[in-house]
Structures are given as C-alpha cells and as structure tokens.
Amino acid sequence: MAFARASLKNLPSFRRGVHPPDAKAATCGRPIEPMPFVSEYVLPLGQSIGAPSAPLVDPGDTVSRGQRIAAPGGFVSVALHAPVKGVVTAIEPRPRAGGQIVPSIVLRADPFSNQMPQLSEPLDLGSMDRDSVVSAVQNAGIVGLGGAAFPSHVKLAIPEEKRVRTVIVNGCECEPYLTCDHRIMVEHPKEVIRGTEILLKISGAEQAFIGVESNKPDAIEALTSVAPDNVRVVPTAVKYPQGGERMLIAAILGPEVGAGGLPLDVEVLVNNVGTAFALTNLFDKGQPLIDRVFTVTGPAIAEPKNLLVPIGTKISDIVEHCGGLLPSAKQVVLGGPMMGLSLSRLDVPLVKGASGLLCLDSVAPSSSEAFACIRCARCVSACPMGLNPSRLTRIAEAGKAEDLPDAHIGSCFECASCSFVCPSGIPLVQWIRIGKTLVAERREEE
Amino acid sequence: MIPRVRENGPQVEAEHASDTLATLEPEKLAITSAPFIHEGSSTTRIMREVLALSLVVVLASWWYFGIAAVLLVAAATAGAVLPELIAGWKDERRSIKDGSAVLTGVLLGLTLPPGLPLWMAFLGGAAGITLGKLLWGGLGNNVFNPALVGRAFLQAAFPTAMTTWSSPSGPVAGGAALAVPSGTLAPPLMQANVDGVSAATPLGLFKRDGTITELLPLLTGNTEGSLGETSALLLLLCGVWLVARRLCDWRLPASTLLTVFLASLALHVIAPGSYPPPLFMLLSGGILFAAVFMVTDPVTTPTTAKGAWIFGIGVGLLVVLIRNHGGLPEGAMYAVLLMNAFVPHIERRTQPRPFGFKAPPSNS
Numbered sequence: 001m002a003f004a005r006a007s008l009k010n011l012p013s014f015r016r017g018v019h020p021p022d023a024k025a026a027t028c029g030r031p032i033e034p035m036p037f038v039s040e041y042v043l044p045l046g047q048s049i050g051a052p053s054a055p056l057v058d059p060g061d062t063v064s065r066g067q068r069i070a071a072p073g074g075f076v077s078v079a080l081h082a083p084v085k086g087v088v089t090a091i092e093p094r095p096r097a098g099g100q101i102v103p104s105i106v107l108r109a110d111p112f113s114n115q116m117p118q119l120s121e122p123l124d125l126g127s128m129d130r131d132s133v134v135s136a137v138q139n140a141g142i143v144g145l146g147g148a149a150f151p152s153h154v155k156l157a158i159p160e161e162k163r164v165r166t167v168i169v170n171g172c173e174c175e176p177y178l179t180c181d182h183r184i185m186v187e188h189p190k191e192v193i194r195g196t197e198i199l200l201k202i203s204g205a206e207q208a209f210i211g212v213e214s215n216k217p218d219a220i221e222a223l224t225s226v227a228p229d230n231v232r233v234v235p236t237a238v239k240y241p242q243g244g245e246r247m248l249i250a251a252i253l254g255p256e257v258g259a260g261g262l263p264l265d266v267e268v269l270v271n272n273v274g275t276a277f278a279l280t281n282l283f284d285k286g287q288p289l290i291d292r293v294f295t296v297t298g299p300a301i302a303e304p305k306n307l308l309v310p311i312g313t314k315i316s317d318i319v320e321h322c323g324g325l326l327p328s329a330k331q332v333v334l335g336g337p338m339m340g341l342s343l344s345r346l347d348v349p350l351v352k353g354a355s356g357l358l359c360l361d362s363v364a365p366s367s368s369e370a371f372a373c374i375r376c377a378r379c380v381s382a383c384p385m386g387l388n389p390s391r392l393t394r395i396a397e398a399g400k401a402e403d404l405p406d407a408h409i410g411s412c413f414e415c416a417s418c419s420f421v422c423p424s425g426i427p428l429v430q431w432i433r434i435g436k437t438l439v440a441e442r443r444e445e446e
Numbered sequence: 447m448i449p450r451v452r453e454n455g456p457q458v459e460a461e462h463a464s465d466t467l468a469t470l471e472p473e474k475l476a477i478t479s480a481p482f483i484h485e486g487s488s489t490t491r492i493m494r495e496v497l498a499l500s501l502v503v504v505l506a507s508w509w510y511f512g513i514a515a516v517l518l519v520a521a522a523t524a525g526a527v528l529p530e531l532i533a534g535w536k537d538e539r540r541s542i543k544d545g546s547a548v549l550t551g552v553l554l555g556l557t558l559p560p561g562l563p564l565w566m567a568f569l570g571g572a573a574g575i576t577l578g579k580l581l582w583g584g585l586g587n588n589v590f591n592p593a594l595v596g597r598a599f600l601q602a603a604f605p606t607a608m609t610t611w612s613s614p615s616g617p618v619a620g621g622a623a624l625a626v627p628s629g630t631l632a633p634p635l636m637q638a639n640v641d642g643v644s645a646a647t648p649l650g651l652f653k654r655d656g657t658i659t660e661l662l663p664l665l666t667g668n669t670e671g672s673l674g675e676t677s678a679l680l681l682l683l684c685g686v687w688l689v690a691r692r693l694c695d696w697r698l699p700a701s702t703l704l705t706v707f708l709a710s711l712a713l714h715v716i717a718p719g720s721y722p723p724p725l726f727m728l729l730s731g732g733i734l735f736a737a738v739f740m741v742t743d744p745v746t747t748p749t750t751a752k753g754a755w756i757f758g759i760g761v762g763l764l765v766v767l768i769r770n771h772g773g774l775p776e777g778a779m780y781a782v783l784l785m786n787a788f789v790p791h792i793e794r795r796t797q798p799r800p801f802g803f804k805a806p807p808s809n810s
C-alpha cells in the first residue's frame with residue numbers, strides 16, 4: 001500500500017474524478033465460495049441491454065444445468081441458460097430489481113441432482129470465422145459482467161472496415177465495496193489471461209493491457225506472473241471512476257473517446273475481467289454463462305462473502321446464505337454504492353450484470369434535505385467527463401430541454417461523482433437523468 | 447428458505463408459505479437513488495467553518511476597538527437574519543439552517559467603521575440580505591455579494607458615518623474591555639457623535655499627504671480602519687486556513703492579491719513619488735479582508751478555474767485603479783461588486799472542455 005501511495009502521481013489515470021473510501025477490506029481477502037443450490041430460480045427474459053430473449057421451453061419441461069432455455073430475441077440480445085437441473089414451473093411476470101414486474105422463466109431445482117453442468121464441446125477458436133465466434137458468444141449468453149450488461153458479442157462483431165489494435169481488459173473495479181473482479185484476478189489469473197488471449201485472437205489486435213487499480217497488488221502480481229509478452233498488466237491510479245471504459249482508455253492509451261463515440265473509433269476493444277473469465281469458460285470448457293461471481297458486503301450483513309452464484313438465484317436466498325441482514329440494516333443496494341440500485345424487496349433474482357449486494361446501515365442524505373447550490377464547483381472538479389453538473393441540473397430543473405444538448409448532457413454516463421461530492425446534497429445525477437428523459441421526449445415530439 | 451433476519455431486525459414476511467418468496471417490509475428498506483455514499487462535506491459545515499474563522503477576526507477587532515466591535519457585528523447579524531427568517535418562514539425556516547445569512551451578517555459587521563451606531567449596522571444587514579440575496583431568489587441565485595451590498599447601501603445612505611474612523615481604543619490601547627461608547631448606542635435615525643478624535647485610515651493618510659504607515663501596525667492591526675480589516679497577519683492566516691481546508695478555490699484570493707501586488711509594484715517602480723509601495727498597498731485597507739472573505743464567496747464568483755483567475759485579476763486591477771485615481775481612498779468593496787456583475791459572462795466563456803471534445807463548448 002505504501003508503494004501504491006508513493007507512486008500514485010506517476011500511475012496512469014484520467015482528469016478529475018473522486019476518491020471514495022474503497023471499503024473493500026471486508027471481502028477482498030475472502031476466497032470465492034460456491035453458493036449452494038436452492039429450490040427456485042427466476043430468470044427474467046430481459047437481463048441485458050437490448051431485446052429480451054425468447055423462451056425455448058414450456059412449463060413442465062425438464063431442463064439440465066447449462067441447457068439453453070431462451071434464444072436471443074434479436075442481434076442485440078443473448079441466450080439464457082438453465083442455471084440448474086430441474087423443471088420449468090412457470091413463465092410468468094415476476095418482480096425484478098428496480099421494482100418492475102417482468103416476464104421470467106421460473107425453475108424448480110431437482111433436489112436429487114448433483115447439479116453437474118451439462119457442457120458442450122470446447123470450441124476450437126482457430127477453425128472458426130468471426131461470424132461463428134460472434135454467434136457462439138451470443139448463444140452462450142455472455143454479457144458485460146462489470147455492471148452495464150451489454151451483450152459481449154456485439155462488441156466482437158467488428159465491422160469489416162474497422163480494425164482493433166489494442167484490447168483492454170478492465171480489472172479496475174473502482175466501485176467501492178465490490179471485490180468480485182479482484183477475487184477473479186487473484187484466484188483465476190490464468191483464465192483471465194486466457195480470456196485476454198481469446199479477445200486478442202477474435203479481434204486481431206496485437207497487444208493487450210489489463211488495467212488494475214493499484215490498490216490490488218495481489219491481483220497485479222498474480223496476473224503479471226502468468227502474462228505473456230503481448231499482455232501487459234498496468235497498475236492504474238486509485239480513483240473513481242477509473243473503471244469507466246473511456247477513463248481507462250484515456251489512462252492507458254491517451255485518446256479521449258467523446259460522447260457518441262465508441263472505443264472502436266480509437267481501435268480499442270474493452271472488456272471486463274469477469275467477461276474474459278466467462279469467455280475462457282466458453283471456449284475451453286464449453287460452459288455458457290450460468291453463474292457469476294458476486295460480492296455480498298456492507299456493514300449490515302452478518303457474513304460478507306464473495307460467492308459464485310447461479311444466475312437467477314434470489315437475493316433473499318443469497319442474504320440467507322450470508323447469515324441474514326443485521327438489525328441495523330437500512331438499505332440494500334444491488335451493485336456498487338456509486339451506480340447501484342436500491343432494492344425495495346429481496347425476492348428478486350440475481351441477473352447477469354449485478355456484481356454485488358451492499359447492505360448498508362445508514363442512508364446517504366436524501367434529496368429532501370438538499371440545500372441550495374452554493375456554486376462551490378466541487379461537482380465541476382469531480383466530473384470525469386468535464387461537464388458542469390450544477391449547470392445541467394439548473395437547466396433540467398427549469399425544464400429547458402432545448403438547452404441540454406449544448407451543455408453536453410449526452411456525455412454524462414451517470415457515474416454519480418458529482419452527487420457524491422456536492423456539499424449541498426443536491427441529487428445532481430438524478431436531475432441529469434430527468435434531463436435526459438426531457439431531451440428524449442423532445443426528440444420524439446419533433 | 448425464508449431469509450433469516452436477526453432479532454429486532456426488519457420484519458420478514460413470507461408471501462407464499464410454501465415458497466421462497468419473501469420480502470422485507472418495504473418501509474423498512476430505504477429506496478433512494480445512487481450514489482449511496484457521500485463524501486461527507488456539507489454546506490452547513492462549510493458555512494460554520496468560515497463563520498468560526500470570521501469569529502476569530504471579531505475577537506481581534508474587540509481587542510483593538512473594544513466591545514463596540516462585537517455589538518456592531520451582532521447588530522449586523524441580527525439585521526441579516528431577520529429578513530431571512532421571515533422569508534423562509536413557510537419553508538420551515540430551512541434557508542436559515544444553511545448558516546449563510548449569519549455569515550453574511552458577521553462579514554458585513556466586520557467591514558464597518560468602529561464608531562458606527564448599532565441601528566445602522568442592523569439596517570445594513572437587513573438591506574444586504576434583502577437587496578443582495580432574497581430578491582434574487584435566495585442562496586445561490588444572487589449575483590452580488592450580499593454583505594457588500596449591505597455595505598454599499600450604508601455607504602450611500604450614511605456617507606459621513608461610514609467614513610468616520612476612530613483610532614483603536616479597545617483593550618490594546620488600555621481601554622476598557624466592555625465599555626460601550628455612547629455613539630454606538632445612538633438611537634435610530636440620529637447621526638452619531640463619534641467619540642474622541644476622528645482619525646484617518648492608513649489609505650486616507652496616504653491620499654491626504656502621502657504618509658506611509660509603518661508595516662508593523664499594519665500587520666498586527668493596531669491602526670485605524672474597519673473592524674475586521676486592520677490585522678493583516680490574522681487575515682493572511684485565515685486565508686491560508688481557507689485554502690488548506692479546501693473551503694475556497696485558492697485561485698481566487700491568490701490571483702487577487704498577486705495582481706494588487708504586481709500592479710502596484712509596476713506603478714511604484716515607474717513613479718515612486720505618486721504611487722505607494724506594493725507591500726503597503728497589499729497590507730492596508732480592506733483588500734486583504736476582501737480577498738479572504740469576499741472574493742472567496744463561491745456563490746458570487748466564477749466556478750471555473752480560468753474564470754477564477756480572471757475574476758481575481760479584475761478585482762486586483764480595479765482596487766489599484768480606484769485607490770490611486772478614484773475619489774475614495776479605498777476601492778475593495780466596489781472592485782468586488784463590479785467583478786460580481788461580470789461573473790455570469792466570465793463563467794459562460796470559461797466552461798471546461800468536455801471529455802473527448804477538442805474545444806470548450808460553444809457559448810450558450
């Protein structure tokens with residue numbers, strides 16, 4: 001740690017940003033444990049960005065662990081797989097995180113099964129063309145596991161006229177509390193490197209970088225010790241949101257990808273370490289995405305853990321496995337404290353993009369307690385996108401949708417750094433989200 | 447498989463007895479929007495810390511000017527708080543809780559001459575908050591520094607009382623710590639008979655006959671002047687504190703003071719006879735107080751880094767200009783107020799360059 005601090009100045013990073021306490025100590029040293037199988041699993045058909053998946057099973061069907069139970073519902077959509085051997089009990093609307101009731105496949109696990117996954121043959125990358133790779137990744141249900149849940153195959157479907165020179169694997173894990181990526185890197189460095197090599201092969205890039213915040217020296221060491229020559233492990237500064245795709249590219253390579261642009265514009269492909277791990281599982285073991293590493297932490301959970309959890313396990317079952325909530329629990333958040341979603345009920349399923357559960361014993365000052373903006377400019381110095389969040393908020397509050405695009409509202413990726421620092425407790429990122437809705441509505445009217 | 451919740455914990459309620467469906471009672475789990483953590487700074491705390499700092503200056507001015515100093519600050523503060531309370535009454539008096547009105551009152555009080563009657567100070571506070579802040583829509587919407595608006599109001603309404611200075615007569619000069627001069631208690635609408643001899647401030651002296659006050663009294667504060675402006679050393683320490691604790695943008699006071707120093711240095715080198723030496727310019731009058739407590743007001747100064755430089759340089763140049771060529775010996779108040787008026791324009795032209803863009807956003 002002393003080393004990381006001393007050399008902080010020289011570590012690659014981006015401009016502005018914030019320094020939340022990392023709060024990872026409770027789980028960063030805990031090995032990933034498998035979550036025991038429970039009796040019921042719920043798989044919302046729309047788990048990722050894009051179209052929902054189309055069910056391939058009917059109630060009453062018997063399925064095996066790893067069997068494809070829903071097909072992609074379009075190009076920007078992925079397949080779903082049964083996380084357990086069991087019976088489809090229903091395809092019906094069920095609550096999901098965020099409160100919506102969405103069509104979901106409900107499975108009852110076979111209590112007598114040993115739940116060994118039924119895997120297909122490993123894939124031979126050398127003999128596959130790009131189209132078949134893209135379709136294999138899509139049918140394995142792989143999405144970005146860092147939080148955004150963007151279907152991975154879409155990134156891999158690189159248009160003919162574009163090329164990728166550099167692959168960046170994102171192991172920053174800049175969200176406080178979360179340690180799932182950290183544990184993957186420490187416990188499965190070979191698989192992460194292998195996934196990086198798979199990405200190099202698919203994209204045709206020459207070199208790869210794995211960006212890891214310097215507060216994870218064990219992960220950096222583990223990866224470095226197994227990395228080949230063309231894969232470089234880059235310790236980055238510890239700063240939020242270092243793991244933002246654009247921030248990481250700027251830190252490692254320099255170019256800034258602006259709003260509306262893609263990493264592809266600067267010939268870069270970015271993937272999360274969890275996604276690299278999932279690709280290794282697919283190509284080397286023939287295993288689709290049926291479980292993910294998930295951090296359960298925070299001051300209000302009895303036993304913080306890193307778990308390997310089957311997708312579709314209910315949060316309530318996970319909480320139960322971790323010894324339950326403590327009486328001090330005030331708030332439960334799916335995802336990290338900066339960009340997560342607060343849960344009103346725990347009977348919602350784990351979806352692919354969720355990286356952790358945060359059980360908090362206090363609630364951050366709410367918007368009802370906000371003071372007036374004193375124009376202290378702390379939000380301006382925090383915004384990694386170089387925006388003026390207080391100005392965006394003022395325009396959004398006034399409802400002037402026409403002025404928002406000129407203030408670059410489209411650049412905001414809702415990292416919440418601005419709200420995090422605002423001494424007046426103004427919910428800036430919420431106002432900006434409202435502003436984005438206003439802009440979209442205005443566009444529709446035109 | 448119902449989640450086990452420890453004793454006294456949020457109640458668990460099974461929706462289907464045979465099922466794993468279970469919910470915590472919704473009202474037990476707070477539903478808010480990200481982020482779920484906060485850096486911990488708060489506007490109230492910022493205001494309180496600046497207030498505490500200004501109270502140290504009040505203490506110093508009691509040492510130099512006696513209990514009248516404390517009473518004047520209290521009167522100005524009462525004047526500032528009253529309209530804020532009335533205006534915020536139906537809003538559960540929220541706006542008073544941010545502490546900004548109290549701070550405005552104290553800062554105004556510190557810019558007043560020691561012999562001013564209390565009722566004038568009260569009136570100044572009320573005018574500052576009403577004309578300078580409430581009429582603009584409250585904290586954060588005002589263009590002009592409310593404390594200085596209050597002072598400008600007093601200067602216009604009572605030009606004589608606002609430019610009548612008395613020498614330090616507090617405990618420092620062997621004066622009684624608690625004796626209240628009769629002028630201070632003059633009943634409303636009566637002009638004060640300022641006790642004792644009226645004296646000139648160091649800047650006034652220079653304007654009159656070119657006398658340069660020595661550095662030591664300027665540094666300690668044992669000279670004529672407004673209540674809070676005389677002790678340069680103390681003000682410098684306050685400035686360092688504000689910057690070190692990140693309570694203000696360091697560029698604002700730094701650029702102001704640097705400009706005053708460099709501009710008056712240049713003038714002094716060119717014509718030593720007609721322009722005072724730069725250190726005297728820096729340490730006398732209200733410029734240090736303004737640089738530390740007025741120029742650092744986030745509400746009425748630019749939020750951008752470049753804008754902060756422009757603002758400070760503007761204040762510095764105006765101060766030098768007004769002092770040397772204006773009718774008044776001191777120009778700090780007008781310099782800040784004038785630059786306040788430019789802030790929206792400065793701000794618009796100095797927006798940061800958004801990530802991924804070559805140039806700053808167009809003016810809009």
Ligand code: SF4
Binds near residue numbers: 374426
């Ligand atoms: S951080 Fe909050 S108070 Fe400060 S300028 Fe931004 S919105 Fe205003």
Ligand code: SF4
Binds near residue numbers: 382384387414418
């Ligand atoms: S949420 Fe948007 S406006 Fe706020 S700091 Fe992040 S990118 Fe900037």
